[in-house]
Amino acid sequence: MAKPKVLIADKMDPNAAKIFAERGCDVDVITGKTADELKAMIGPYDGLAIRSSTKVTPDILAAATNLKVIGRAGIGVDNVDIAAASAQGVVVMNTPFGNSITTAEHAIALIMALARQIPEADVSTQAGKWEKNRFMGVEVTGKTLGLIGAGNIGSIVASRALGLKMKVIAFDPFLTAERAVDIGVEKVELDELLARADFITLHTPLTDATRNILSAENLARTKPGVRIVNCARGGLIDEAALKDALVSGQVAGAALDVFATEPAKHNPLFGTPNFICTPHLGASTTEAQVNVALQVAEQMSDFLVHGGVANALNMPSLSAEEAPRLRPYMVLAERLGSLVGQLAHGNLTDISIEVEGAAAQLNMKPITGAVLSGLMQQYSQSVNMVNAPFLAKERGLDVREIRHEREGVFQTLVRVTVGTSAGNRSVAGTLFGKAEPRLVEIFGIGIEAELAGNMMYIVNDDQPGFIGRIGTLLGENDINIGTFHLGRRQTGGEAVLLLSVDHRVPEAVLQKACRLDGVRVVKALTF
Template identity: 65%
Template structure:
């Protein structure tokens, strides 16, 4: 009996044709109410959706035969990925099908702002003929600042170079070699703000990128700058931007995405120099055709051959390997997350070393999990499957080594991250089935990973531990674990402190101000 796929949201008819050609039965039933979906989902091997159908825990619990969910597009907010993973359901998306369309929308926004097209159109159609009111600016020879230079950002750079603009880019994961390849000058954020006549955003929304254009950043920008956001709502402080638009600090803003969507009201609405569209970045006939074709091909491949493409939750691991790898995957994820939170500048290389018994296993999923952890603070959507490709795209050199013997532990994983400021190394082991860190910045210590942790680098001087404990106690922060490491008495030392609640910026600043403290970071796992 051929596999059966339910197409629950509107897709191009070409997708149905592909399923049929490949020998997959596809039923098109759009607009189903939740109870209707629950009643039939158990009959299907695959579910193809866009953004309307919600594959939540209830639906997944009823989907007894479901093997794959395909999202025709990038975002998968409508799919409960943890629940799908627990149920053994592969979740796929189509991350590149609408890249050109989204890039073109950003370019269109640039032109609309530069020549005030929406306001000029409304004025002209009202019969006013205000020829002297609308004085635009050329984009030729202006400086475009990209925040994010991945797939879409590089397409925007290519188009902007064709317009003879100067293109600069801020992206911690962009290598100098990749910058040359896509025709941009790599800069830090403050330099981009100071130089850019136009700023476009092309980055996911993560804790590190949220409000990356903050009130302070907007104040540093060149007066009259044009800002375009066709990426994610929340990358720009909307209230601060409205004030900057009203004051003239920002000359114009083109927004396709907003913090709250559907955006029926917003602080930006009503600004004279705002161009707004209702999340149209992927809305072209070509893009919708592309993502529909891709999702049909990917789902057919998986159902017929087991081949996995653009999966968000499924590394390549056989049933026999899974039990042995599971604790090491957990270690790799935690170790990568530690390394990722400990580096702020551009990553040039990631070296992963496996020592002892783990070196004899299938380490590819472990490397992928570790690489994903390193990059996730800046790229939320990266995962075990996409991490190696994303690293390659960003010009990050990834290397892997194995050593059959481990001097101290039965098995050890070490990651060394090379940045523009040097190298940082971190190592971990599995103890009793749980991951533990045993080396940070070449200093030995042993600590369990806690959901919230405090990292402190300091000079090993008497009184530091007491001062830190008093400070945290006075702030009402309970210490769960406290682990120390040092090079030698009086030299560099580190502390990894497990805490019951995360430290805010004010408390972190107080820790930083303690005598002999060099570096402080709040970590989350």
């Protein structure tokens, strides 16, 4: 089996390449290429490791015909078109924890620099001035720090600020009351934070909801004399409005490590009194640079070699340890999704994935992704677990997950039900020997069958002689039967026959089977 090929397209710690090689990947380090050069060379690679310089656009993705994973050594993925990557089935990973401490420490450093006017005092002193009375600072002890965003980095900033004896309040729609208690902050709404905070620091991604969260209107709502720090993403603050607020004195000081346009060679804030800036140094420590490079190499190689998924932005996480245990369930789930997709009639409106018994104790997201992958194969030949949820959403399919702690007839069970214009259709399967997927129910009829290769599905009236007639028909057309599985609702009622055959059944033979006495439905299946 060929080794996965990885391209490191941006400069990063050389140990990253060593990790790829040690973990079974072929790796090339080729940095500084233009978009056209990258587009011309990306085709053979399974993985692409980048920092912030390389832009992964739809054009580059279209040329990356073999690409399976993009790894961003760092937090921000503004340089990756995640929607286009998802549509193409490419996993996008980042390393959210490798530079968390470094970025949090930089925010604290800027808070202290603002409080004591350190950059201005340094310039003045080195110019031979001794303007002791000019630089009157403020203490941070006892002041209120307002966090906009209390995730990983924000919570670290909170712990450091609490150590400085500050009071910390936080606005974050995803912050639970329990988590707020755990990290020692008071959860508040944005308006209250703006009105109360002596210092505001931002730690949120740039989204449509957070863009210009400190707009002119919100800056006007802040406590007069507030000091603002942003080490998160450019675009969270209206820079022109911030300049006006600094000039008016509404904002006593601001320190930015990030800008709406980078590199920031020209900016209206430059030269404004009480303004401090640094060139996106949040992650710029020796330790952080090493950490994110090693982390992205470990994550990508785990995915390419073992199937583990960590810190992915467009699919559920699946650790390398979980992957072997979940893989049989994912095979079962994909085949159930494929089966119901091939057999369901009418337009699909919704799908529910239910797990019970041993399956209910597992990470359900990969199982759901596998079901959708199997189902959506009816609509796209290039579908996988990454783009299947995207395709399902695109088609307006409502997806529900149901977990039953109970254990039924089977020690473990996965059930897939789709709603269609013709009614609900449900199939269920289990694992034999903890690893062998088996169908155990189809549309309410109990049946045991392996779903693999080419198969033939027949619904017929339960009557004597039918098995002989179908066997004769297939024999006359040189179609060899591998396995033969039967199920029925009741004696003389509706029956189901699933046959595995050596080759796909031709359409002409399917039509002949449809004309056999008692046959209701005939369909060729492929797994």
